[in-house]
Amino acid sequence: MTDRLPHTLRSDASDNRERILDAARALFATEGLKVPMREIARHAGVGPATLYRRFPTKQMLATEAFTDEMRACRAIVDKGRAEPDPWRGFCLVIEETCELHARSRGFTEAFMSTFPDAMDFVAEREYALRSIAELAHRAKDAGHLRPDFVLDDLVLMLMANRGIHTTSKAARVAASRRFAALVIQAFQASPQHSPLPPVARLAPAAPAAPGKIT
Amino acid sequence: MTDRLPHTLRSDASDNRERILDAARALFATEGLKVPMREIARHAGVGPATLYRRFPTKQMLATEAFTDEMRACRAIVDKGRAEPDPWRGFCLVIEETCELHARSRGFTEAFMSTFPDAMDFVAEREYALRSIAELAHRAKDAGHLRPDFVLDDLVLMLMANRGIHTTSKAARVAASRRFAALVIQAFQASPQHSPLPPVARLAPAAPAAPGKIT
DNA sequence: ACGCTAACGGACGCCCCCGTCCACTTTGGC
DNA sequence: GCCAAAGTGGACGGGGGCGTCCGTTAGCGT
Numbered sequence: 001m002t003d004r005l006p007h008t009l010r011s012d013a014s015d016n017r018e019r020i021l022d023a024a025r026a027l028f029a030t031e032g033l034k035v036p037m038r039e040i041a042r043h044a045g046v047g048p049a050t051l052y053r054r055f056p057t058k059q060m061l062a063t064e065a066f067t068d069e070m071r072a073c074r075a076i077v078d079k080g081r082a083e084p085d086p087w088r089g090f091c092l093v094i095e096e097t098c099e100l101h102a103r104s105r106g107f108t109e110a111f112m113s114t115f116p117d118a119m120d121f122v123a124e125r126e127y128a129l130r131s132i133a134e135l136a137h138r139a140k141d142a143g144h145l146r147p148d149f150v151l152d153d154l155v156l157m158l159m160a161n162r163g164i165h166t167t168s169k170a171a172r173v174a175a176s177r178r179f180a181a182l183v184i185q186a187f188q189a190s191p192q193h194s195p196l197p198p199v200a201r202l203a204p205a206a207p208a209a210p211g212k213i214t
Numbered sequence: 215m216t217d218r219l220p221h222t223l224r225s226d227a228s229d230n231r232e233r234i235l236d237a238a239r240a241l242f243a244t245e246g247l248k249v250p251m252r253e254i255a256r257h258a259g260v261g262p263a264t265l266y267r268r269f270p271t272k273q274m275l276a277t278e279a280f281t282d283e284m285r286a287c288r289a290i291v292d293k294g295r296a297e298p299d300p301w302r303g304f305c306l307v308i309e310e311t312c313e314l315h316a317r318s319r320g321f322t323e324a325f326m327s328t329f330p331d332a333m334d335f336v337a338e339r340e341y342a343l344r345s346i347a348e349l350a351h352r353a354k355d356a357g358h359l360r361p362d363f364v365l366d367d368l369v370l371m372l373m374a375n376r377g378i379h380t381t382s383k384a385a386r387v388a389a390s391r392r393f394a395a396l397v398i399q400a401f402q403a404s405p406q407h408s409p410l411p412p413v414a415r416l417a418p419a420a421p422a423a424p425g426k427i428t
Numbered sequence: 429a430c431g432c433t434a435a436c437g438g439a440c441g442c443c444c445c446c447g448t449c450c451a452c453t454t455t456g457g458c
Numbered sequence: 459g460c461c462a463a464a465g466t467g468g469a470c471g472g473g474g475g476c477g478t479c480c481g482t483t484a485g486c487g488t
Contacts (some may be wrong), residue, residue, distance in 0.1 A: 009464090010454085010455055010456080011456090012454070013455095015466060017463085035222070036445060036446085037445085038444090038445070041467095047467030047468070048472095049447090049448075049449085049450095049465095049468085050448080052446095052448080053465080055228065056447095096431065100215065156393055156396075160378055163372050163374045163376045163378070163379070165373065166416055171415055171416065174413075175373075175414035175416060176372055178370065178411045178413060179374060184408070186396040186399040186406075187396075188406070190399075190404060190406070190468075193399050196392055196396070197390070197392045202389060204375065213237060221435090224435065224484090225486090226484075226485065227434075227436090227485090251475080252476085261437030261479075262438090262480085263436070263438085264435075265434080266477065285450075
């Protein structure tokens with residue numbers, strides 16, 4: 001033994017790890033987070049024990065599996081913030097976020113649910129929300145975003161977007177696109193809009209079981 | 215025996231039946247359709263066998279439990295159609311439908327999902343949609359509803375509304391109310407709106423498992 | 429008051445998922 | 459090539475929901 005702590009995985013192990021992540025990404029996207037761990041293992045061609053040794057909890061697996069989406073999410077808000085026209089940036093964030101979430105059923109659940117252990121998602125969500133808040137502020141000042149818009153409206157929109165289920169992914173993405181366009185229409189400042197009902201206090205939002213991911 | 219076919223339940227039986235329906239209504243509203251049958255039985259203070267004898271399938275139970283909501287749904291669209299101003303009627307339908315669905319988590323699932331056996335919900339949904347289509351047509355003619363609105367947009371809105379989950383029912387209703395107001399804003403005809411992305415072909419819509427209610 | 433029978437609910441067997449243990453296999457440094 | 463350690467997957471016990479059977483209880487007509 002040359003090393004007491006081999007932090008480097010054996011070749012077959014890291015190979016399996018990658019296959020597991022691929023399977024998880026695919027199944028989380030199509031089936032959502034509720035997909036059984038064994039299903040992922042089966043799809044990856046490994047035994048349950050291997051899956052559990054590599055990722056002791058489903059949170060850890062989800063966290064790893066969704067790094068791409070998390071990066072994309074951050075990229076979207078950064079791109080939106082970089083846009084010279086704040087309203088254009090705001091619209092862009094809504095459009096692309098809706099599409100991103102429409103593409104992966106599981107990511108939305110992970111992103112919206114408040115994980116008790118892994119704080120990654122919460123932190124990332126907070127970052128996104130704060131960025132968008134700043135963007136919204138600028139868009140309001142520019143007179144394009146309705147003045148009574150609040151950040152919770154965006155959370156509301158995201159929650160609503162997740163309700164859109166269809167048979168195929170293509171249909172879901174298309175529906176989400178149209179939904180985003182309608183939402184943007186609703187957020188746009190207009191002389192004719194009547195006052196909105198009061199905002200509801202939206203808790204950090206849980207899909208069904210608060211914090212539990214099963 | 216005075217009657218060969220006692221179509222009338224014994225007193226304790228009809229009593230239990232009522233308690234089961236009460237429990238089902240309460241649990242379906244708060245927990246959704248996924249609540250276990252035993253849970254309903256337990257909550258009603260009866261054994262599983264009693265529940266299953268009275269309602270052999272969860273569909274039958276749900277169908278009975280949601281008659282009130284179905285009636286309310288029909289009343290809403292009728293009221294909206296009776297309104298002299300079609301746009302006002304259209305808004306009213308959206309507002310009240312959103313609220314109705316926000317009040318009962320399970321009803322939305324039942325209403326949106328396509329039951330393979332019990333056709334009651336499908337028929338009722340079709341009636342509502344046809345009525346609203348006619349209302350929308352008049353609202354368009356009056357120039358208040360945007361011309362590129364299609365009926366699928368309303369289904370989209372309903373699907374989205376079901377995505378709104380919160381901790382308390384009160385918060386959910388409040389959120390739904392605001393959501394409805396925003397949606398109405400989006401549907402309102404306006405000189406400044408840009409063309410919408412193409413409509414997606416929305417299948418009759420299934421919550422997760424198409425047609426299965428478990 | 430009685431007895432027939434509808435109605436009841438506890439208990440059963442089934443299946444699926446969970447997380448863990450352990451005997452066997454593979455890797456890679458020497 | 460050898461062999462210790464890392465890695466593997468089948469198998470296990472636990473838990474929970476499902477739908478049904480059956481011995482017991484109690485409503486109701488006589």
